Amino acid sequence: MRVAPVDIAGLAKLIxxxxxxxxxxxTGAGVSVASGIPDFRSPGGMYDTLCPDLITATPAQRNAMKHEPMAVVTWEMFEQNSFPYMEVRRPFILGTKNHQWKATIAHRFFELLHVKTNKLTRIFTQNIDGLDHQCKKIPTEKIVNVHGSISSASCEGCGTKMDFVKFCEAVETNIKDIYNPESGPKESTPILCGNCKKPLVKPTTVLFGRSLPSQFFERVQEDLPNLDLLIVAGTSLVVSPANSLCYSVPQSTVRVIVNQEPVGEELGIDYSPESTHDFFAQGKCDDVFLELIIALGWLDDLNVKDLPPSSAKLVQENTAN
Structure with a gap:
C-alpha cells in the first residue's frame, strides 16, 4: 500500500x-498568484477590494454585494443586471486578450510532470485564467476547466458564441472602467447577443448558481477509481463540487496539499503527524513546486523566459545557489 511522503524528497521519490x-x-487561484493575478479570498483579492458603490447597480444590488461580495459572480445577479460582473471583470477580460499574464512555476511543473513521466492523468483547474493552456506540451484533453474560461465568450441565455476579439472590443467601448475612470466610457451600455438580443453575453465562466460542464463529472468518474496520487494546490477547498475530489478518491490514493495554511479538514484531510494518507507541503505554490522540481532533477528544463517576473527571479535565485 502506498504511504504518504513526509517531505518533498519523499514526494519526488513517490512520483x-x-x-x-x-x-x-x-488547482485553485493560489497557483496563479505569482503571475500577478490576485486570488479571490486573500487580502487584496477581488472580494476584499470590491467597491459596490462604483458599480452600475441598484441600491439593493449594491447592498447585496456589500454584504456578500460573491454576489457579483452569481447567476441571480447577472440575470438581473450584467454590469456588476462585466465591470468587475473588465481588466481581467482585456488583460487575457493582451496576454498580460504568464504561466507560473506551478503550471510549468504540471507540464514537466506530463513530459517527464507521462503520469499526468488530468488537471482539474478551478481557475478561469487559462494559464494551463499556455503550457502547450500538455494535451488539451488533459485539462478540465471546472469553472469555465475567461478567454472565450458566449450568451448565458441562449448559448450563442461570440468571437472573443469582437467581444473584447465591445467590452472596451461599452463597459466602464471602475478601476480607472479616466479610461473607457463614462457609463456602461449593454452588450447584446447577436441571436437572442439579450444583454447576457459574457466570458464562458461558470456563475454561482449554474451547472458545471458535463466534462467535469465525466472525467471524475473516469479518472478517480485508478488514481494513485492527487495533488491539491492553491485552493481553499470551500467550493463544491470541485472539492469533492478530495473525498472521492480511493483510500489507497495519496493526497498532497500544497497551500500556505491547512485546508479541507472538514473533507477528511488529515494533518496529524500520524497520517499515512495525506502530506501537507506548506508554502506558496511556486516555492513548493520549485523545490519539487529541484528534487526531481528537472530544474534545467525550466525556461525562465516563459515565466512571469517573480517566478523567473525565484528560479534564478535557486540556480545561483
Missing part, C-alpha cells in the same frame, strides 16, 4: 516510483 502510475491535480 518517480513504478507504484505511482496515475496523477491528477486540483
Amino acid at each position: 518517480l516510483s513504478p507504484e505511482c502510475k496515475s496523477i491528477a491535480v486540483l
Whole structure:
C-alpha cells in the first residue's frame, strides 16, 4: 500500500516510483498568484477590494454585494443586471486578450510532470485564467476547466458564441472602467447577443448558481477509481463540487496539499503527524513546486523566459545557489 511522503524528497521519490502510475491535480487561484493575478479570498483579492458603490447597480444590488461580495459572480445577479460582473471583470477580460499574464512555476511543473513521466492523468483547474493552456506540451484533453474560461465568450441565455476579439472590443467601448475612470466610457451600455438580443453575453465562466460542464463529472468518474496520487494546490477547498475530489478518491490514493495554511479538514484531510494518507507541503505554490522540481532533477528544463517576473527571479535565485 502506498504511504504518504513526509517531505518533498519523499514526494519526488513517490512520483518517480513504478507504484505511482496515475496523477491528477486540483488547482485553485493560489497557483496563479505569482503571475500577478490576485486570488479571490486573500487580502487584496477581488472580494476584499470590491467597491459596490462604483458599480452600475441598484441600491439593493449594491447592498447585496456589500454584504456578500460573491454576489457579483452569481447567476441571480447577472440575470438581473450584467454590469456588476462585466465591470468587475473588465481588466481581467482585456488583460487575457493582451496576454498580460504568464504561466507560473506551478503550471510549468504540471507540464514537466506530463513530459517527464507521462503520469499526468488530468488537471482539474478551478481557475478561469487559462494559464494551463499556455503550457502547450500538455494535451488539451488533459485539462478540465471546472469553472469555465475567461478567454472565450458566449450568451448565458441562449448559448450563442461570440468571437472573443469582437467581444473584447465591445467590452472596451461599452463597459466602464471602475478601476480607472479616466479610461473607457463614462457609463456602461449593454452588450447584446447577436441571436437572442439579450444583454447576457459574457466570458464562458461558470456563475454561482449554474451547472458545471458535463466534462467535469465525466472525467471524475473516469479518472478517480485508478488514481494513485492527487495533488491539491492553491485552493481553499470551500467550493463544491470541485472539492469533492478530495473525498472521492480511493483510500489507497495519496493526497498532497500544497497551500500556505491547512485546508479541507472538514473533507477528511488529515494533518496529524500520524497520517499515512495525506502530506501537507506548506508554502506558496511556486516555492513548493520549485523545490519539487529541484528534487526531481528537472530544474534545467525550466525556461525562465516563459515565466512571469517573480517566478523567473525565484528560479534564478535557486540556480545561483
